[in-house]
Amino acid sequence: MTPVISLQAVNKMYRMGDETLYALRDLNLTITQGEFVAIIGPSGSGKSTLANLIGGLDTPTSGTIVVEGRNIAKLRDRALSQYRNKHIGFIFQAFNLQGAKTALANVMLPLVFAGVSPRARKKRAEVCLTQVGLEDRTRHRPSELSGGQRQRVAIARALANEPNIIIADEPTGNLDTKHGAEIMDLLRSLNEQGITILMITHDMQIAKTADRIIEIRDGQLVQESSHANK
Amino acid sequence: MRTSDYFRLAFSSLWQQRLRSILTIFAIVIGATSMTLMLSLVVGLKGFFLDQFNKNGQMRQVVVTQATDLNYFQAQRGGGANESGVKLTDKIYDNVAHETYVEGVAKTAGVYVLDAILFNNQTISVRGPQAYEPNGVIRHDPVAGRDLAPSDGEGVVTLTPAYADKMGFKGKYDQLVGQTITLRTNKSFTGQGATLARPGAQTEPTPTLLQAKVVGVVESTGNDFALYFPLDWARKLLEVRAYQGSASNPKLVSKSILEEQGYQTFVVLVDSTDNVKSVAESIKGMGLGAATAESFIDQQMAVFNIVSLVLAGIGAIALLVAAIGVVNTMLMAIMERTREIGVMRAVGARRTHIRRLFTLEAAILGGFGGIIGLGAGYGLIVLMNPYINKQLAANGILADNIIYLPLWLITAVMIVTIGIGMLAGLYPAHRAARMKPVDSLHYE
Numbered sequence: 001m002t003p004v005i006s007l008q009a010v011n012k013m014y015r016m017g018d019e020t021l022y023a024l025r026d027l028n029l030t031i032t033q034g035e036f037v038a039i040i041g042p043s044g045s046g047k048s049t050l051a052n053l054i055g056g057l058d059t060p061t062s063g064t065i066v067v068e069g070r071n072i073a074k075l076r077d078r079a080l081s082q083y084r085n086k087h088i089g090f091i092f093q094a095f096n097l098q099g100a101k102t103a104l105a106n107v108m109l110p111l112v113f114a115g116v117s118p119r120a121r122k123k124r125a126e127v128c129l130t131q132v133g134l135e136d137r138t139r140h141r142p143s144e145l146s147g148g149q150r151q152r153v154a155i156a157r158a159l160a161n162e163p164n165i166i167i168a169d170e171p172t173g174n175l176d177t178k179h180g181a182e183i184m185d186l187l188r189s190l191n192e193q194g195i196t197i198l199m200i201t202h203d204m205q206i207a208k209t210a211d212r213i214i215e216i217r218d219g220q221l222v223q224e225s226s227h228a229n230k
Numbered sequence: 231m232r233t234s235d236y237f238r239l240a241f242s243s244l245w246q247q248r249l250r251s252i253l254t255i256f257a258i259v260i261g262a263t264s265m266t267l268m269l270s271l272v273v274g275l276k277g278f279f280l281d282q283f284n285k286n287g288q289m290r291q292v293v294v295t296q297a298t299d300l301n302y303f304q305a306q307r308g309g310g311a312n313e314s315g316v317k318l319t320d321k322i323y324d325n326v327a328h329e330t331y332v333e334g335v336a337k338t339a340g341v342y343v344l345d346a347i348l349f350n351n352q353t354i355s356v357r358g359p360q361a362y363e364p365n366g367v368i369r370h371d372p373v374a375g376r377d378l379a380p381s382d383g384e385g386v387v388t389l390t391p392a393y394a395d396k397m398g399f400k401g402k403y404d405q406l407v408g409q410t411i412t413l414r415t416n417k418s419f420t421g422q423g424a425t426l427a428r429p430g431a432q433t434e435p436t437p438t439l440l441q442a443k444v445v446g447v448v449e450s451t452g453n454d455f456a457l458y459f460p461l462d463w464a465r466k467l468l469e470v471r472a473y474q475g476s477a478s479n480p481k482l483v484s485k486s487i488l489e490e491q492g493y494q495t496f497v498v499l500v501d502s503t504d505n506v507k508s509v510a511e512s513i514k515g516m517g518l519g520a521a522t523a524e525s526f527i528d529q530q531m532a533v534f535n536i537v538s539l540v541l542a543g544i545g546a547i548a549l550l551v552a553a554i555g556v557v558n559t560m561l562m563a564i565m566e567r568t569r570e571i572g573v574m575r576a577v578g579a580r581r582t583h584i585r586r587l588f589t590l591e592a593a594i595l596g597g598f599g600g601i602i603g604l605g606a607g608y609g610l611i612v613l614m615n616p617y618i619n620k621q622l623a624a625n626g627i628l629a630d631n632i633i634y635l636p637l638w639l640i641t642a643v644m645i646v647t648i649g650i651g652m653l654a655g656l657y658p659a660h661r662a663a664r665m666k667p668v669d670s671l672h673y674e
Binding site for chain 2: 052055057058077078081082084085086090092096098100101109110112113114115117118157160161
């Protein structure tokens with residue numbers, strides 16, 4: 001199977017006064033195309049750092065992160081922004097929608113930065129909202145939507161530029177069980193369409209829906225387990 | 231990212247925080263209004279001042295005097311009688327008139343033999359009685375009636391609104407035109423019309439009363455109070471006459487004061503403003519004083535320029551304060567929108583996008599301030615102009631909306647306000663762009 005993400009000897013250090021803290025230490029990891037991977041670990045373990053590095057929101061202190069054939073560890077702002085724009089879809093625990101804008105405008109945002117024409121991006125955003133089952137909520141603002149619906153808008157936004165990889169940071173963290181399950185179903189179906197999904201969670205039940213669970217502790221990979229429930 | 235999208239996003243952000251945007255714009259409006267108002271005031275006055283000079287051909291005049299150290303206005307008022315130097319005789323007049331570029335020359339004389347104007351039981355003391363050749367070189371704009379004409383001679387005068395006001399014709403100058411006034415000479419007057427003592431007669435000298443018809447109320451170019459005579463008449467008034475010989479065989483002898491002492495000034499009209507300087511130089515070469523309006527205007531313009539600098543400075547301070555307001559607003563906005571910035575970065579916004587967005591927001595604040603400020607400034611100008619017109623008219627100056635908003639000032643105000651907005655936005659925008667996406671996403 002082709003590796004879509006490959007991390008080699010990745011270190012991420014923070015300096016706090018005289019102390020040097022390792023968020024990630026000498027980490028190696030390979031994720032293959034189409035995998036659904038859950039990353040678990042206690043808070044402060046480095047799991048979010050790992051997701052941020054793969055998502056291009058942050059750069060490692062050392063090591064290489066090869067995603068779809070290119071090392072993103074050394075990319076400059078312009079290329080890295082384009083990488084986030086075209087290759088990665090982010091889903092956050094707190095949804096991070098723009099409150100004053102409609103669902104449609106929120107979903108269109110990545111397309112704005114991609115320079116897509118207003119007409120084309122509206123069309124694309126409507127497709128994405130339909131894909132997450134919100135075709136009748138396009139003109140609603142986040143405050144007029146339930147938590148589950150808000151997260152779906154966020155997922156639609158993540159899908160806008162047709163990314164190959166979705167990074168979900170505690171996607172069900174702010175949702176009740178029912179809505180959480182719905183979101184997980186949605187992620188599963190996206191995964192079945194071939195999108196690689198990287199999900200950070202501390203909930204073992206949620207993690208179990210993934211193909212593979214990676215546990216991180218003190219910035220290092222401690223355990224991997226695969227599930228055959230696919 | 232498309233240009234239209236920058237504007238779309240910037241406007242929508244400003245709209246979201248509209249109260250704060252409006253308050254920030256308001257501060258810029260104050261600065262832009264004061265800048266607009268003050269500069270258009272100075273520009274208007276400057277233009278008005280220059281127009282006054284151009285209108286009567288004063289920019290093309292050289293005032294020739296016996297004294298060589300007078301400025302234009304001193305020369306125009308006749309200056310002081312000077313013992314030294316070259317007397318302004320008819321011979322000198324011919325020389326001056328034959329200079330190249332000279333279109334015409336008018337001789338002037340001070341009619342100092344007059345003491346008062348008597349009119350309707352009023353006695354108004356005479357200030358600034360001036361005689362000149364009404365040959366078109368010296369012109370005064372009539373407020374009522376007409377200016378002196380070449381055919382005018384004995385018994386004709388024009389006077390300035392200040393006199394007309396004193397005589398009770400304020401606001402109805404037309405009614406003064408055609409009226410006859412009495413001019414009282416001083417006691418030692420011996421010119422035409424004076425009753426001269428016969429030889430041997432012991433008579434006290436008495437003032438002579440002369441009749442003059444007012445043909446026009448005209449704007450003055452120098453003093454507020456001016457009484458203008460045709461030179462031909464003045465020539466006759468400025469004579470020293472006396473009887474000589476015995477009582478049985480009196481003999482009238484007369485002497486022209488103008489021939490004796492020379493004319494007060496020659497006002498030279500040059501064919502174009504470009505040649506004024508060279509004409510003045512060659513007249514100076516004859517040992518005469520030659521004053522031009524140019525040097526005087528240069529001085530006046532220097533004053534105007536200082537005033538405009540000071541006024542523009544006041545506007546600039548107001549704009550500076552407004553700029554600090556913009557910095558503050560933008561820094562606040564960036565703090566509040568940190569997460570939003572993080573999201574934009576996560577979905578693909580580059581540092582450049584963020585920087586441009588926030589700089590644009592600040593520039594838009596500035597631009598709106600500029601537009602509204604220009605509008606407010608224009609409104610105030612429209613309100614002020616009728617009042618200024620009235621004030622000037624009351625002083626006999628015909629003026630029509632002297633304060634106005636030139637296109638260059640509109641452009642300048644827009645450039646300055648937008649520029650200040652942009653400048654004020656640079657630092658906040660830089661800070662917004664510098665934030666790491668990870669940090670801004672998790673900012674609480």
